[in-house]
Amino acid sequence: MSIGLLLAIILGLAAVGYVIGIRRAKDRAGGDTRRLHSLAGYHGQSVLLFTAVPALLVVGAWLLLQPVVIEARVSGMIAESDVPQGSSLDLVMSDVRRVADGLNAIAANEQLTEDEIAAMGADLGGLRSRLGNAGVALASDVQPSVFEASRTYRQMNNTGLTALSISAILVALAGLVFSASRIQAEFRARNVSESFVKLLFIGSSFVAVLTTFGIIASLVVESVHFFQLYPIKDFLFSLTWNPQFRGGSDLGIWPLLWGTLYVSFVALLFAVPVGLLSAIYLSEYASKRVRSVVKPAIEILAGIPTIVYGLFALITVGPFLRDYFAQPLGLGTSSSSVLTAGLVMGIMLIPFVSSLSDDIINAVPQAMRDGSFGLGATHSETVRQVILPAALPGIVGAILLAASRAIGETMIVVMGAGAAAKLSLNPLEAMTTITVKIVSQLTGDTEFASPETLVAFALGMMLFIFTLGLNVIALYVVRKYREQYE
Template sequence: MTPSVIVLIVLGLAAVGYFLGRQRALKTSERDGVKLHSLPVYYGQSVALFAAVPALLLLGAWLFLQPVLLENNITGKIPDSAIPDGGARNLVMVDVRRIAEGLNQLIAQGDVSENGLVDMQADVTDVRARLAEVGVALGSDVSPVVFQAAKEYRSIGLTASFFRNIAVLAVSFGFAFWAWARIQPQLRARNISETFVTALLMGSSLVAILTTVGIVGSLLFESVSFFKMYPAADFFLSTTWNPQFRGGSDLGFLPLLWGTLYVSVVALALAVPLGLMIAIYLAEYAGSTLRSFAKPAIEVLAGIPTIVYGLFALITVGPFLRDWIAQPLGLGSSSSSVMTAGLVMGIMLIPFISSLSDDIINAVPQALRDGSYGLGATKSETIKQVILPAALPGIVGAFLLAASRAIGETMIVVMGAGAAARLDLNPFEAMTTITVKIVSQLTGDTEFASPETLVAFALGLTLFVFTLCLNILALYVVRKYREQYE
């Protein structure tokens, strides 16, 4: 049985336990003539929770640990002689998993029986042909050692899955029966149910924290592996980015950082003033009818996929800037440039800044406006000298959050700015950013353990730290200078 089937069975047991628990509570109360401590629904919930939660936790832990333990077991049994020259053990394990999946498909289709699989040997041509029939492509020839490892991988996996199913169903049924048997009128079922709900809410609140820890841990682990192979000083201080997967690579970080900051500055130079002026107009000048139409229309820009913005930059903005500005002024002849990506990215950021700033301006108490008008100030003077200073911390925070969004953008830069890593002041020349190079270094048929691939994790960690600092700065500005109004 697949995990999804097990989940459905456990949920079915929980549903049955709910009705049986509720019924037992009512019958016990009538038989003993004792009033229930809690509502009957809580007794049913207690049985359902004990039937589902421990079993699902066991299933989740098993699904997480089984592949790790299984791969460690099989990897240790593959001799070094089975590893191709210049290859990596993890690449061989990829073929092991693919062969195991292909064998499962062959058995499911009836092409091979379980007994036939035991006697099946690794004839290279035969195995590759039969696996290709079920859509399994292999990266290398199927050696007897690898084929035997795949059969053992599949066998141990099936055995572990069988015991997993038995254990999960036994835990679900056992806890459900125990919870059902202990139902008495004096049982504080409501407390049990609320304790489970509290634990669920606490676990939900930890998801974001654990996700952040997992992201940082994965980036940090691979970044350490990269810096063991490539000097950190050369990475952070070199001005040359020239990855060569056959050796002699220059992996300088500075050209990518320059391109990232250059594109982001151009985008913010467009988005910040326009977004702020839109917010001021919507909050202070626009009528309710115009505002109800204009604000949703502007926020539609935030819902457009970035790939659509990239196509807009590639087809419309880039050729326009090239034909009407860059070429006549002798500044360049390419439609891919910093200016192209920056302008389109700025358009994308306008709704982020305008919407956040509009909400912040509207949060300024009306009493401040009335007091300013009462002293004889005009509307424009009130906006400049009262409203904007009061809303300034929130507006600055919106700007910094938009900057973080600009730094992490990928698709617009890929299609609008090109992929050239260079240090140049000309905004009409093609450049690239950190995120683009992360994608390019991790795509293609390259060895994962090489510095040219692991550098993507070092770039990702650096970008993560950079954007994290911007977000912390935004929160600091908002909290330090925020005005508290009654």
């Protein structure tokens, strides 16, 4: 049974439980709902919650634990001699999972029995061809041990899904029967339902917190693993980025960090003035008719895919800067440059600054404007000396959001700034950023245990620390000025 079908059955049982709860509550009240402590709908909700929530928790926990248990069991079937030279157990296990998925596809399409699947091990070359036809790409030839491990992986996975389906349905039925049997006229179903919903809200709020801790933990663990293989001193203080997967790599972060800051600075240098001035115009000077047209038009920029911005940088902005600035001034010959990526990224960031700043400026109380006008200030003086200082905390937040968006951008940098890791002040030279190198180091069938791959997590950790520092500084500025104007 597929997970989708299982979830549909659980939700169907919950819906049935809701109807049963309402009818049973009315029966217990003798048809007079005034005798019920809680409305009949609350009785239905209590049955629905006791039916669905425990079963869904079982499904979630099972799906988290099953892959760990199966991989621990199957990986023990792969001997060290079965790992190809220059490869790793992680890559072999990836092949095991792919072969298992391919066997499932072949068995479903050709209606094969387990004995017929086991017979495929006699012709591993033919098996790889059939897997290729099924859309399964492998890192190496299928070895007998990999085939047997794949069969075991497939069988355990299918058995686990069957056991999960039976267990989850039984838990849902048990919850339905238990909650329905508790329904009486005096049963406080509203209290039970509201307590359940409160716990659901608390759990939902913890999802974001736990996700944050999970992200940090994964970065820290893999970063520590990287620094066990590569000296932290060379990573933090080297000025060269030159990964060589065959050894002799220089993995200094400074060229990447410089490129990230440089591109982001150019983008903000363009986006902040344009976005802030457009926000002031829309909120203070534009008529309602103009505002109703211009603001949606600006916000359309936020909905354009970054790949489109990247193509715009590659085809239009890059050649223009090269032909009219870089080559005539003798500053470069490539259409990929920091200025290309920064300008296009700045265009993308305009709605982040403009729309948020516009909302923040409109939130400044009208009484502050009226008081300024009453003291004889002009409109421009009111904007400059009253409205902007009062809205400054929110504007700083908008700029911070734009900066975070710029630091995390990848596609525009790939197509506009290139992939050269270097330290240079020339904005018309090609450079790259941390996010681009994170993607490039994790792309392809590379050995996951190598420093050249694990460096992506160290780069991510450094980027996280850097953005966290920016947040702390922004919070300090916001609190300082908020105390002054509130």
